[in-house]
Amino acid sequence: MVEEQGVRDAAAVRRAAEELIEGEPLARIDYVAVTDGDTLQELAEIDRPALLVLAVRIGATRLIDNVMLEAASPDLARSRCQPGTHT
Numbered sequence: 001m002v003e004e005q006g007v008r009d010a011a012a013v014r015r016a017a018e019e020l021i022e023g024e025p026l027a028r029i030d031y032v033a034v035t036d037g038d039t040l041q042e043l044a045e046i047d048r049p050a051l052l053v054l055a056v057r058i059g060a061t062r063l064i065d066n067v068m069l070e071a072a073s074p075d076l077a078r079s080r081c082q083p084g085t086h087t
Helices: 010-022 074-081
Strands: 027-036 050-058 061-069
Touching: 010 027, 010 050
Parallel strands: none
Antiparallel strands: 027 050, 050 061
C-alpha cells in the first residue's frame, strides 16, 4: 500500500491493517500504529522511513510484529498508476 501505491496517510495504513486483522475471527488487536523508524513516535504522514507495528492476540497467543515502510517517490507512484506501465 505504501510502497506500491504511494499512500502517505498513516491513519489510512493503520485502518487498512486493522481491517485485515479484524477479518480473522480469532484475532483481537492490542495495538496497531505507524511510527517513525528511528524514534518510534507515531506519525500522521509517512514522509520518512516508518514502521507498521502491531500486537495481536490469536487465542491465548500474543503476536508482536513490525514491518518497515518507505513511501514511494511521487514519480514512482505516478508511473505505477499509468495504464500500460509495469514496475
